[in-house]
Amino acid sequence: MGNMPKADMPSGALVLLILRVLRSGVLHGYAIAQKIHLLSSEVLHVEEGSLYPALQKILLKGWVTAEWGISETNRKVRFYRLTPAGRKQLEAELSEYDRVNEAIQSVLRTA
Amino acid sequence: MNELFRRVRYLLQRRRFDQELANDLDFHREMADRAGSPLRNTLQLREAARDAWGWTWIDRFAQDLRYAVRMLRKSPGFTLAAVLMLAIGIGVNVAVFGFFDLMVLRPLNVRDPATLLRFHRRSPQNYAFAMPYPEMAFFRDHSRTLSAVMALNTTKVAMEGEDKQIDAAFVTANFFSELGATRRLGRLLDPSRDEAPGAPAVVVLDQGFWQRHFGADPLVIGKTIRLNDQPVMIVGVAGSEFSGLSMNQSAMWAPLTQQPYFATGSLLLTDFTANSVRMWGRLQPGFAPKASEAELQSLAAQLRKQHPAEIWEKETLPSDPGGYAKSMMIGDRSGSGSESQGELIPMIALVATLGLLILAVACGNLGSLLLARGAAREREIAIRIAVGAGKSRLIRQLFTESLVLALLGSIAGLAVGWAAQSSLMRLTDSPAWLNPAPDWRVALFALGAGFASAILFGLTPALHVARQRHRATIARQILVGAQVAASCVLLIVAGLLSRALNHALSADPGFAYQQVISIDPGLGRHGYTPARAQTYMETLQARLRALPGVESVAQAQSPPLGRRSEIAGIDIDGRRMRVQVNRFDPQFFQTMRVPLLRGRNLVRGETHAAVVSESFARAASPGQDPLGKKSFVGEDDTVVGIAGSARLVKIEDSDSVEVYLPLTLDDLPGTSVLVKTSAAPENLLRSVASAAKAIDPNTFPEVRLMKSEFRQKLRGGESSALAVSALGSVADLLACLGIVGVVAYAVSQRPREIGIRMALGARPAHILAVVLRQFSRPVAAGLLVGVGGAAALSGLLRGQLYGLSNFDPAAYLGAIALFVLTVLGAALWPARRALRVDPMKALRHE
Numbered sequence: 001m002g003n004m005p006k007a008d009m010p011s012g013a014l015v016l017l018i019l020r021v022l023r024s025g026v027l028h029g030y031a032i033a034q035k036i037h038l039l040s041s042e043v044l045h046v047e048e049g050s051l052y053p054a055l056q057k058i059l060l061k062g063w064v065t066a067e068w069g070i071s072e073t074n075r076k077v078r079f080y081r082l083t084p085a086g087r088k089q090l091e092a093e094l095s096e097y098d099r100v101n102e103a104i105q106s107v108l109r110t111a
Numbered sequence: 112m113n114e115l116f117r118r119v120r121y122l123l124q125r126r127r128f129d130q131e132l133a134n135d136l137d138f139h140r141e142m143a144d145r146a147g148s149p150l151r152n153t154l155q156l157r158e159a160a161r162d163a164w165g166w167t168w169i170d171r172f173a174q175d176l177r178y179a180v181r182m183l184r185k186s187p188g189f190t191l192a193a194v195l196m197l198a199i200g201i202g203v204n205v206a207v208f209g210f211f212d213l214m215v216l217r218p219l220n221v222r223d224p225a226t227l228l229r230f231h232r233r234s235p236q237n238y239a240f241a242m243p244y245p246e247m248a249f250f251r252d253h254s255r256t257l258s259a260v261m262a263l264n265t266t267k268v269a270m271e272g273e274d275k276q277i278d279a280a281f282v283t284a285n286f287f288s289e290l291g292a293t294r295r296l297g298r299l300l301d302p303s304r305d306e307a308p309g310a311p312a313v314v315v316l317d318q319g320f321w322q323r324h325f326g327a328d329p330l331v332i333g334k335t336i337r338l339n340d341q342p343v344m345i346v347g348v349a350g351s352e353f354s355g356l357s358m359n360q361s362a363m364w365a366p367l368t369q370q371p372y373f374a375t376g377s378l379l380l381t382d383f384t385a386n387s388v389r390m391w392g393r394l395q396p397g398f399a400p401k402a403s404e405a406e407l408q409s410l411a412a413q414l415r416k417q418h419p420a421e422i423w424e425k426e427t428l429p430s431d432p433g434g435y436a437k438s439m440m441i442g443d444r445s446g447s448g449s450e451s452q453g454e455l456i457p458m459i460a461l462v463a464t465l466g467l468l469i470l471a472v473a474c475g476n477l478g479s480l481l482l483a484r485g486a487a488r489e490r491e492i493a494i495r496i497a498v499g500a501g502k503s504r505l506i507r508q509l510f511t512e513s514l515v516l517a518l519l520g521s522i523a524g525l526a527v528g529w530a531a532q533s534s535l536m537r538l539t540d541s542p543a544w545l546n547p548a549p550d551w552r553v554a555l556f557a558l559g560a561g562f563a564s565a566i567l568f569g570l571t572p573a574l575h576v577a578r579q580r581h582r583a584t585i586a587r588q589i590l591v592g593a594q595v596a597a598s599c600v601l602l603i604v605a606g607l608l609s610r611a612l613n614h615a616l617s618a619d620p621g622f623a624y625q626q627v628i629s630i631d632p633g634l635g636r637h638g639y640t641p642a643r644a645q646t647y648m649e650t651l652q653a654r655l656r657a658l659p660g661v662e663s664v665a666q667a668q669s670p671p672l673g674r675r676s677e678i679a680g681i682d683i684d685g686r687r688m689r690v691q692v693n694r695f696d697p698q699f700f701q702t703m704r705v706p707l708l709r710g711r712n713l714v715r716g717e718t719h720a721a722v723v724s725e726s727f728a729r730a731a732s733p734g735q736d737p738l739g740k741k742s743f744v745g746e747d748d749t750v751v752g753i754a755g756s757a758r759l760v761k762i763e764d765s766d767s768v769e770v771y772l773p774l775t776l777d778d779l780p781g782t783s784v785l786v787k788t789s790a791a792p793e794n795l796l797r798s799v800a801s802a803a804k805a806i807d808p809n810t811f812p813e814v815r816l817m818k819s820e821f822r823q824k825l826r827g828g829e830s831s832a833l834a835v836s837a838l839g840s841v842a843d844l845l846a847c848l849g850i851v852g853v854v855a856y857a858v859s860q861r862p863r864e865i866g867i868r869m870a871l872g873a874r875p876a877h878i879l880a881v882v883l884r885q886f887s888r889p890v891a892a893g894l895l896v897g898v899g900g901a902a903a904l905s906g907l908l909r910g911q912l913y914g915l916s917n918f919d920p921a922a923y924l925g926a927i928a929l930f931v932l933t934v935l936g937a938a939l940w941p942a943r944r945a946l947r948v949d950p951m952k953a954l955r956h957e
Contacts, residue, residue, distance in 0.1 A: 029135050030142040056163035077138045
């Protein structure tokens with residue numbers, strides 16, 4: 001639906017990426033999308049249609065909290081902060097990701 | 112867990128979180144605009160994000176609900192018809208369930224009803240729902256699993272200034288305190304005061320009796336009245352909400368230990384031979400009913416060592432939950448063989464089946480109504496589909512409307528059921544403590560019935576309408592057929608039942624009752640030995656025979672139509688039979704005008720002989736001569752004669768079978784005397800009563816006209832026949848309403864076709880035939896299924912309920928004729944509208 005060429009990603013991966021970019025500090029929704037876009041060398045484009053539902057889900061899970069702050073454009077907006085539970089979840093998902101990734105790699109290498 | 116809390120917080124503070132989300136998205140849009148990649152519809156984004164909270168369904172449901180209420184308010188006629196139909200269907204079932212709840216599920220208004228147990232005696236040969244007082248006392252004194260034992264003996268007492276004897280109950284003095292009864296005035300019975308040896312005689316009045324008889328005078332407390340000629344002081348009045356433990360409302364309660372004071376010579380407190388009291392126990396905390404039963408069984412075995420003749424071999428004391436009205440309905444039956452089951456549950460099951468059928472008919476009607484309405488809402492539905500409503504959303508919307516209807520119907524049905532139940536209970540004089548007000552179980556039942564009906568009447572039409580298949584002829588025809596079938600079953604079964612009852616009630620009961628007086632001197636209550644009773648009985652019979660206008664006199668163990676009856680359960684060639692056992696002297700057949708068909712009469716003093724009724728002979732040994740065979744009831748007795756069938760105990764039971772055994776000396780203290788008069792028996796009542804009283808002034812003989820007993824029995828039967836017919840009429844009415852609706856709809860849908868036919872010169876009869884033809888097949892199919900269903904149901908019922916004939920052509924034909932006529936009338940009424948169609952207008956229509 002967006003105008004950009006899109007690289008769709010499963011919602012599990014999106015959650016992992018959101019948690020990961022929040023590890024280095026609080027960000028608002030737009031900044032999360034931007035940061036993922038930039039850090040992926042502009043390969044990954046986060047759809048707003050999936051970003052906000054994912055954020056709501058993460059809020060419900062208690063992995064992040066929202067707090068009011070002032071944006072770079074001087075506007076009141078919510079910033080998201082990783083909670084200890086979120087940090088734990090991120091560690092778990094990272095190691096799981098590594099494990100699966102390694103498994104896939106070894107299949108790709110040897111098969 | 113935390114997640115659940117957060118989710119609930121999102122529900123409760125939805126507005127705030129929604130605004131925050133909106134702010135997020137607005138900001139995102141601003142930033143995206145700056146970056147030159149404008150954002151799509153933020154409202155849609157917001158909705159998608161909100162979905163994650165998991166509360167969307169509530170919003171949608173509220174929306175559907177608002178819409179449904181608006182739609183129903185827009186067509187008040189339809190809403191009213193639908194709610195009325197549901198109110199009748201649900202109301203009938205609420206009344207039936209309410210009655211079941213009152214009898215079986217709702218605990219009595221007594222303290223801690225869950226730990227109350229009612230005990231009865233059982234052995235491989237015998238059972239009794241009452242036991243000797245000393246046996247009860249032995250259990251009371253030795254049981255460690257029961258914290259209290261209560262006993263009850265209901266009787267009649269003569270009160271000064273009263274012609275009729277009054278229902279009274281002798282109870283253990285712990286009765287009131289143990290059951291947590293409230294007093295209205297004065298005090299209730301007290302074990303320490305009223306059970307002490309030599310305690311003055313006291314009595315506690317029932318509030319209703321106090322109001323009727325003493326004009327609610329508070330000064331009666333402390334007054335002395337005479338009961339059975341003995342002075343006794345009124346010490347208190349029990350509150351009317353106190354149920355006691357017996358179904359027939361006692362006018363007063365007195366301590367059991369004082370019973371001999373009122374019945375001179377009574378051996379009740381020491382006699383092991385008579386089953387005189389009903390026993391309840393309260394479980395000690397921590398014990399199960401089974402533990403108590405086991406304990407009482409071993410206590411009975413101990414007691415048997417001292418009383419080997421009276422305590423039965425292998426006697427057990429099974430218990431029933433005692434805190435429910437059902438345990439009162441057991442009464443104090445006794446008999447041999449296996450216990451006879453009560454008729455309460457089969458009766459309720461039957462009425463419940465009929466009630467459910469009525470609900471099914473009501474649902475069928477509503478289904479057709481909704482289908483018709485769906486066709487009328489074609490445009491609205493089409494528009495909603497056009498603007499993007501999905502099928503599932505539409506079905507949900509339509510079903511929500513049905514749910515709202517069902518909820519309204521449940522509430523109205525609850526009111527209808529309550530009204531029906533309480534007026535029925537007022538008609539039948541049920542005791543004041545039986546409160547017909549619905550409790551949570553009944554309310555829940557009404558809601559459940561409403562929900563189930565919503566599924567039944569709402570889902571199929573919703574599916575059809577949402578799929579835009581409004582010309583759902585097949586569905587409509589199936590609905591009509593199902594309605595016809597269900598109403599047909601109802602009408603036929605109602606016809607069968609009321610005819611069976613009426614037949615049993617109007618047919619000759621097989622004995623003459625119009626000119627018979629029964630006298631129960633209650634000798635056993637006054638401690639008469641068999642020998643003394645024999646002298647008394649002979650004197651009484653001689654004096655009665657000497658009275659002018661007396662034709663014949665007989666002695667009977669349990670007089671016809673009386674409260675007492677003896678039932679034997681026997682097995683003949685593997686078939687169970689319940690036999691009414693009657694013990695009489697040889698004059699009985701002549702006195703009651705029961706014909707002796709073959710063989711000979713019983714001879715005074717003989718044993719091992721029995722006369723059986725013709726109905727018994729037919730049932731026990733079909734196609735064989737029963738004379739000289741065993742009757743299987745008494746101890747190896749031989750059948751010496753066959754008498755006419757007489758329904759001596761249950762006049763409504765045309766299947767009743769009797770065996771007559773000779774009276775033995777031991778039976779005499781419990782027997783009654785029957786007097787056949789040559790003229791109107793009323794004139795002899797007084798002289799018969801004084802003749803009996805003169806022999807022993809200490810006794811209080813109960814003298815009754817058999818024809819008034821008979822009339823009383825008839826009334827009970829007539830009211831059940833009336834109730835069943837009322838159910839049948841309700842079903843018929845509902846079916847007619849349904850047919851009216853469906854035909855009216857069919858006519859309204861085809862004005863063009865009718866107009867063309869009329870314009871081309873079709874005759875009225877032809878047009879009616881065209882309109883009604885589409886219903887002939889479903890009605891015929893429904894009738895067939897209905898007749899089959901009724902036959903199957905009555906076959907089942909026959910095993911449970913007396914007097915129901917499986918094949919009663921009059922009932923079948925009558926019900927079908929009535930049904931066809933009413934349905935035809937119901938169909939013709941709206942169909943006439945078709946004839947009034949103006950061809951010109953009809954052709955311009957649409």
